[in-house]
Amino acid sequence: MFEQDDVxxxxxxxxxxxxxxxxxxxxxxxxGLGHAGRHPDYPGLVxxxxxxxxxxxxxYRRWEAFMNAASWGDxxxxxxxxxxxxxxxxxx
Numbered sequence: 789m790f791e792q793d794d795v796x797x798x799x800x801x802x803x804x805x806x807x808x809x810x811x812x813x814x815x816x817x818x819x820g821l822g823h824a825g826r827h828p829d830y831p832g833l834v835x836x837x838x839x840x841x842x843x844x845x846x847x848y849r850r851w852e853a854f855m856n857a858a859s860w861g862d863x864x865x866x867x868x869x870x871x872x873x874x875x876x877x878x879x880x
Contacts, residue, residue, distance in 0.1 A: 821845075831868070 804810050820840040824833040835842045857863045 824835050824842050827834040833842060853863055
């Protein structure tokens, strides 16, 4: 199990996994795959655990949509469905 604590640690783990010894040991990187779902109060996929890699998985899913699109019109854009409370604005 590897944790992405900071960029330096993640770089070292990634580099070590390309070594001859690292390639001998298979890695399972599917920690929370299938454990995210819909929540009645929040938009998008929500993890059932406090810590998960859902952000990374969804980031690359969105990146894949951009890379596979033939044009900007092929990239889905869902409207914001979140309910916001309060009166804060960008202008104070």
